[in-house]
Amino acid sequence: MAATDICSERTMSKPYILYGAEVSLYSGKTRAYLRYKGIPYEERLATLAVYREIIVPKIGRPIIPVLLTPEGEYLQDTTAIIDALEPRFPDHPVYPDTPAQRLVALLLELYGDEWLVMAAMHYRWQYKRQNLGTILRAFGDLLRPQSPAWLKPIIGLLPAFKFGGMYQKYFGIGKPMHAAVERSYEGFLDEFNAHLGKHDFLLGSRPSIGDFGLIGPLYAHLYRxxxxxxxxxxxxxxxxxxxxRMQHPEPRSGAFLANDEIPDTLIPLLARVFREQTPVLQDTVRAVTAWCAANPDADALPRVIGRHTFTLEGDSSERAIQPYAQWMFQRPVQFYQQRSDAERARLAPLLQQIGGLDALNTVITTPLEYVGYRVKRMR
Ligand SMILES: N[C@@H](CCC(=O)N[C@@H](CS)C(=O)NCC(=O)O)C(=O)O
Incomplete structure (x- = not known):
């Protein structure tokens, strides 16, 4: 056997290592994906020692999940992780290859990742009487698993202050917006519930990237x-x-609906994405363009570049402008804009029905890329 064969056999048999946590939103997205694809992996708790010795030195900041590949590469950002693994594990792709389904899957990934996170944070931190004991213990268990049980809730206070103390200002969902966040989430729940009365997943009997986006907020916070x-x-x-089902999938099973079908039961959900989220994303694109014009020599963008107003369920507030969200928005926008005229014409009736034409035609003059664990301007 040639040396390279032995080498690749060895890397094949070594598992991936997922540094994450049950309480972490984005860890749930990655874990569900790894399980569905049947990818051999071991999950390691992101303890304080792991943050100090692995995550911060390798990624540059304290963030999870992080995936270590058998080849020794560290991957961060769930979307980057999934995109790196799809070509390595091509069986049962999670990206549909037909235009309408692919577009819908990308839009719902974005809604799960960058919008439902608001409901996830709200319901975790505003219902303290019901949640706080469980959450503090879970954070303590994660960060210092060897500590005595009585100490864990105290250790958990530190992340509780960090996550629970900042998100209302960051997402603009302080007290005046609480009712709007709950109306929006309850509406989403009712619509998704109706859809799931007819289908196992968003697009048939196989989970797509859209399902993996949604499972992040819907597992760690909103289910647990x-x-x-x-x-x-x-x-x-x-x-x-x-x-x-998403947590305990039958690996590599199921299929997307035939003929690029978008079930009628997804229409209200998609209309919600365009009503609630894409105005914020379009305004993010405007802010990123202005920021890049004002900082022509800068490559990496800061995590936040100011604040802008948004409206949810008729109530308005101000939230942080996150360039990262533009990078995620580019995925459905570019996918749509790169279709042929004929394909775009076929998508038009659906997009008209869900109010998506304007958002998907957004002109992005300063596209961003995600490299070196950061969002950078594409040169
Ligand atoms: N977009 C990133 C988000 C990751 C993220 O925000 N992770 C949370 C835990 S679920 C975290 O570690 N936050 C700490 C921070 O962002 O400073 C991804 O998809 O991986």
Whole structure:
């Protein structure tokens, strides 16, 4: 056997290592993906020691999940992780290869990743009486698993202050917006629940990248945390069962619906994406363009470049402008804009129905890329 064969056999048999946590939103997205694809992996808790010795030195900041490949490469950002693994594990792709389904899957990934995170944070931190004990213990368990049980909630206070203390200003969802966040999430739950009465996943019997985007917020926070978990089980039992299917999938099973079908039951969900989220994304593109014009020599963009107003369920507030969100928005926008005229014409009736034409025609003059674990200007 040639040396390279032995070498690749060895890397093939070594598992991937996922540094993450059950309480972490984006860890849930990656874990569900690894399980569905049947990729051999071991999950390691992102303890304080792991943050100090691995995550911060390799990634440059304390963030999870991080995936270590058998070849020794560290990957961060769930979308970058999935995009790196899809070509390595091509069986049962999670990206549909037909235009309408691919577009819908990318849009719903974005809604899960960058919009439902607001509901996830709100329901975790605003229902303290029901959630706080569980959350503090979980953070303590994660950061210092060897500590005595009585100490864990105290250790958990540090991340609780960090995550629970900042998000309202960051996402602009302080007290005046609480009712809007809940109306929006309850509407989403009802619509997704109705869809799941007819289909196992968004686009048939196989989970797509859209399902993986949604499972992040819908597992760690909205299913596992006591208060929203009760709401989900009582109000949207089909969604709770979908979470369980996503957590314990039959690896590499199922198929997307034939003929590029978009089920009617997804129409209200897609209309919600364009009503709630894409105005913020379009304004993010405007802000990024202005920032790049004002900082022509800068390559990496800061995590936040100011604040802008947004409206949710008729109520308005101000939130941080995140260039990262433009990078994620580029995925459906560029996919749509790169289709042929004939394909775009075929997509038009659907996009008109869900109010998506304007957003998908957004002109992005300063595209961003994600390299070196950061969002940078594409030169
Ligand atoms: N877009 C990133 C987000 C990762 C993320 O925000 N992770 C959270 C935990 S679920 C975190 O570590 N946040 C700390 C921070 O951002 O400073 C991804 O998809 O991986």
């Amino acid at each position: 945390d006591p208060a929203p978990g009760k709401l989900m089980r009582e109000r949207a039992a089909n969604v709770a069962r979908w979470v369980e």
